[in-house]
Amino acid sequence: MADQEEDFSQLPLPDRFTHKNWKVRKEGYEAATKEFNLAASESDPIVRQFIQDASIWKGVVGDSNVAAQQEGLAALCAFLQISGTTGCTRTRNITITTIAEKGLPSTRPAAKEKALEALMLYIELDKPDPVIEELLPILSHKQPKIIAATLDALTKIYHAYGCKTVEPKPVLKVLPKVFGHADKNVRANAQNLTVEFYRWLKDAMKPLFWGDLKPVQQQDLDKLFEKVKDEPPPKQERLLRSQQEAVEAAAATGGGDDFGGDEEEDDAAIDLEPEYEAFDAFAAIPKDFGERLASSKWKDRKEVLEEVEKALNHPKLAEGPFDELVRGFAKSMKDANIAVVSTAAHCVELLAKGLRKSFAKYRSTIMNPMMERLKEKKQSVTDSIGGALDAAFASTSLQDCLEEILEFLKHKNPQVKLESTRFLIRCLKTTREAPSAAEVKSISDAATKLLTESQEVQRSAGAEVLGTLWKIMGDRIMNAHLDGLDDIRKAKIKEFHDVAEVKAKYKPKTAPPPKPAAPPAQKRPMPGKRPPAKKPAPAAAIPPPPAEEPAAPLAPKPTSRPGVSKLAGPKSGLAPPGSRLGGLKKPGAPSAAAASPRRPVVSPPLDEAPPPAQPKLGLGAGRGLAGRPLGKPQAEPTAPVAAPQPSGLSVVERAELEELRAEVERLRRQNEDFRSERTKLTSQIHELQNQNAQLIEDHTRDVLSIKAKETQLVRARSDYEAAEQTVQNQRREVERLKRELSRQVRATSPPPLDVSDHIYADLNSGVRSNDSSGYGTGAGGMYGRNRSFAHQPTSPGGAEGKENLIDGPSLPYSRPGSNISGKLSPMRGASGSSAKSSFSERIGGGGRMSPSEGGVQERGNGASGFGSGMGGYGQSSAGAESWKRAAEVTQNLKQRIEMMKAKQGIGRPQQ
Known part of the structure; x- marks a missing residue:
């Protein structure tokens, strides 16, 4: 067994990576991790070998054995750390999908962590877009645990790199799809990812997907948003390799190393505009x-x-x-x-x-x-x-x-x-x-x-x-x-x-360019060309003693003024300030001869400049030269040498400089005071202008109001004159109507004397209007009869005569065309013939009369005769009955007169 293991250890790493024994593979992964950690760069043979054979990494990250897979993911992370961008670009298309399907949903926390770290390294070494493109299809996987693990990895990626570094739009567009998944773990991880987006983007992300969610899902997300709404803006926790280099370069040049500030400045540059197809409007x-x-x-x-x-x-x-x-x-x-x-x-x-x-x-x-x-x-x-x-x-x-x-x-x-x-x-x-x-x-x-x-x-x-x-x-x-x-x-x-909430922040980007201050430091001797004219005094004392030549290196001590420090150096071995001749004599000394060859080119221009400028400082330096004998040039100058040389500036120059500085400061304060005073005066001018404009506006408004009132007054006067004219016209019309009415009244109806006159006035007016030519005759005959009644003697037969008159037949008088029948009473009597004859006699005696003369006169006579007749009638035994009949006759006459007026329009003034 041991021999077998020794044989495995002797195998090349690629062979061990593909061995059928998981233990051999696991040991090979561990050995490769150590080799990668010991490698100096990506050019090492072991690293180059795995870069060229990149396809081998697919089996490594997807190892069937979880223990071996864990070590294989660790080996991939070590490989990516040393191989850099080259190893990243050669392997990511092969490994990312396998990592998402088998590494992220692993049951081992260590393997899961290494899988996530590998994804982070792929983003860090190059750019995040290819990684996101490889992960998005995984969100449509048939296994819910793989989708949930991928969503969790995306949440951690955006949390580490931020939405500015990693484009959020592709993921935001697929959120509605994962929110509609049947698995609750998928929906829960989708909510966590959405909350992470909200931390970075706030409500600006909603237009991309919010409308595709259900109302219940929107309500749940709003509740989660409320918990992180008041949190401070998030910052990028992990930088890309390019960003790390930029930070290091900025730190090296002194430009600052706070990358978070720059990232915060550019947060507003996140593009969340949905992509649409252009429409030809x-x-x-x-x-x-x-x-x-x-x-x-x-x-x-x-x-x-x-x-x-x-x-x-x-x-x-x-x-x-x-x-x-x-x-x-x-x-x-x-x-x-x-x-x-x-x-x-x-x-x-x-x-x-x-x-x-x-x-x-x-x-x-x-x-x-x-x-x-x-x-x-x-x-x-x-x-x-x-x-x-x-x-x-x-x-x-x-x-x-x-x-x-x-x-x-x-x-x-x-x-x-x-x-x-x-x-x-x-x-x-x-x-x-x-x-x-x-x-x-x-x-x-x-x-x-x-x-x-x-x-x-x-x-x-x-x-x-x-x-x-x-x-x-x-x-x-x-x-x-x-x-x-x-x-x-x-x-x-x-x-x-x-x-105020702004999207721009001013950054003085001009600060880094001044850092090339090194070239000016090397050229600092050049500014010394101008000051030499101002520094002849210290040089006067330096030339005599050759031993003071080493003091030249001490001159740079007053480097606070570059021109002055450089001035002391050349002067230390050149000439006295009094004249150029002295400067030509001094080089005779060995030390001066050694100093002069050092600056053969710089000394001529310096000698040309001093003569016009020396009088300014000639007081301090000339005092020593003018009062000393020529035989002792070396003993006395040594004393004043020590004082001017360390300072670099004479007392007179220093006093003049301080005076100029004080003058500049005084002028600056005076300028600030003038500027402040000018601002206040300008403010007062603007206020006065505004007040003047307001007054002009008020005056214009008042003038317009007065003109409007005057116009109204003119109109009112015009209306008044028109109304007055109308009233006068009406008055004249009323006066004319009154005169016409009074004339008609006088012409038609004079005032009656008693009741009988009222009765016969209506009758006479009606008869007169109907037939004016026969008015006098009728009226004369009528009133002549009445008058004959009044002149009859009072005798026993008198009453009978009156009764016969009243009860007799009606008068047969009637004019052709007249509507009045001529009947004065409906009563008839036996003595009607005698009355008729008396009436005829009266008519004959009266004759025809005109309406204006005989009619009026006979009417008056007739009225008196009628009154006498009525008086005689009232003494009769039938007086009450006669009065009733007289009333009926009167009533009958009035009705007929009214009818006549209505039909023929009687009442108009007669011609």
């Missing part, structure tokens, strides 16, 4: 779009825009010549009907979302008209235009739109200014590129002016702009733009800064 647009849009009827314009809206209502649109269409939308922004404006804005939004980045070329055509129409006060219209502006901005960048936005922040219409400010805020929150320094200054200046507006809502909008910009750029850059503001405004801006 241009072919669906009505051919007569331009003609119908130019119609004078707003319903026609709105109808054609609605048809275009249906054609553009697709997630993705194919590119086409939409120039004319966009110009039509821009024209519709000026339409008087708000329904047309809203529909056109919605069309712009759909077109921008469908074309995405391709819409950028149409932005300049449509953005200005849309922002100009923000003056509309109806909120629904401004919301529609705002959505279109946001969609247009998403296709471009902040740099492209900023200039136009800043122009509209100065608009004279407050509504346009406010909505433009809100649009700028939305742009700052959604942009993924931080603005440049010049753009930050432009935005800050415009927002600072908004802080002085008269309306509170505009001041708040300006503060929100500054707060959002502060969140993007950080404290160091924004402090310079917030210095001139008062504490109240700063506090308001700080509130918006704390709650």
Whole structure:
């Protein structure tokens, strides 16, 4: 047995990997693991052997023996660690499916852990997309435990690498399918994976799959989301090999080693947009779009825009010549009907979302008209235009739109200014590129002016702009733009800064480039060419003693000023500051001769520069040279040498430098004070301008009100004059009617004297109107009879005569064409003939009379005669009965007169 085992151990590793005995395979896996751990690189023969024979790994990870499989997975992990990207790309297409089917659902925790580690290494060494592509078909496996194990592995992969590194969309699309699986373990692991996605993506992931879930499943997931909703944003725990190299390179250059910060910055770049097939919307647009849009009827314009809206209502649109269409939308922004404006804005939004980045070329055509129409006060219209502006901005960048936005922040219409400010805020929150320094200054200046507006809502909008910009750029850059503001405004801006959510973070990426500071360090001697002119004083003392030549290396000590440190070196062996002649004499010394050859090229330019600059420092150095005798040049200069050389600068230079620094600081403070004062004055000017504008507006409103009142007063006066004229006309008409009525009354009915006159007045008026020519005769005969009654003597036969008159036959008088029968009484008597004769006599005596003369006179006589006759009648024995008959006669006459008036219209004034 031992010999057999020794024989197995002598077999090559590939043969042991494929041996039929699981123990031999297991030992071979263990031996290979040790070999891989000892290998130096992927170029080792043992590593190259398994890279070239990659197909052998399929049987290793899928070993039928679980113990051997566990060691085989460990060997694969060790192989991947040493083989790198080459071993990863050569083996992953062979092993990933087998690992998912036999390694992940293993009953041994160690084997399961090694299988997951192998998947992690495949992602780490190259990229995650091929691994995810190999795992997705496993989610349709017929065995539920394999699907559940794969879902669990995916959850751990996304937890370790994050959704930025590993694309989440392919897995999100298949989630509804696994949620509909019959196995509860599969559904449970699908929920865990969905919760992991929610930690990274929040609600942005829902459009990809949420609508395909059942309501019950949505409710269960919402409950799970609530548990992780308030957790801090997750960070990538495991880096790809490329990311590790980037971190190491950044750490080597001093750029920082916090990879999590960069990853947090780019979290917003995760693309969760569903993939759709592009729709050719241009072919669906009505051919007569331009003609119908130019119609004078707003319903026609709105109808054609609605048809275009249906054609553009697709997630993705194919590119086409939409120039004319966009110009039509821009024209519709000026339409008087708000329904047309809203529909056109919605069309712009759909077109921008469908074309995405391709819409950028149409932005300049449509953005200005849309922002100009923000003056509309109806909120629904401004919301529609705002959505279109946001969609247009998403296709471009902040740099492209900023200039136009800043122009509209100065608009004279407050509504346009406010909505433009809100649009700028939305742009700052959604942009993924931080603005440049010049753009930050432009935005800050415009927002600072908004802080002085008269309306509170505009001041708040300006503060929100500054707060959002502060969140993007950080404290160091924004402090310079917030210095001139008062504490109240700063506090308001700080509130918006704390709650602002932005997708861009300013990173000073210019910091790494300055690291090539090494070349400047090597060239530091070059700056010494300029200072030498300023440093002749220290050199004056150095040349005499040759022993001080070693002091040249000490000169670099004051390296805080590179020019000065380099200055001391060349001067140490050159010439005294007094003149160039002295410098030519000094090289006679051996030490000076040794120093001069070191800088044969540098010394000539240095000698040319000093003469004009030496007078500045000649006081300090010249003092020693001018007051010393020529015979003792070496003894006295040594004393001043020690003081200037270590310092590198003379006392005069140092004092001058300090004075200049103080002057610079004073000027800087003065400039800051002027800037602060200017900001305050500008603020006051804006406030006064706003107050002036408000006063002008109030004055205009008052003038318009006064004019309106004057117009009303003129109208009231006009109405009053018209009414007065009408009243006067009515009065004149009333007076005329009164005069006409009085004239008619006087002409028709004079006032009666007694009851009998009333009775006979009606009768006479009726007879007169019926036949005016016979009125005098009838009236004269009638009243003549009455008068004859009144003049009859009172005798025993008198009563009888009256009775005979009343009871006698009716008067036979009747005119042709008259409606009055001439009967004065229905009573008849024996003495009717005598009465008739008396009546005839009276008629004959009276004759024909005119209505205006004889009629009136006879009527008066007749009335008196009638009264006498009635008086005589009342003395008779039949007086009561006669009175009743007289009443009946009177009543009969009145009725007939009324009938006559009604038929012939009597009562009109007679001609």
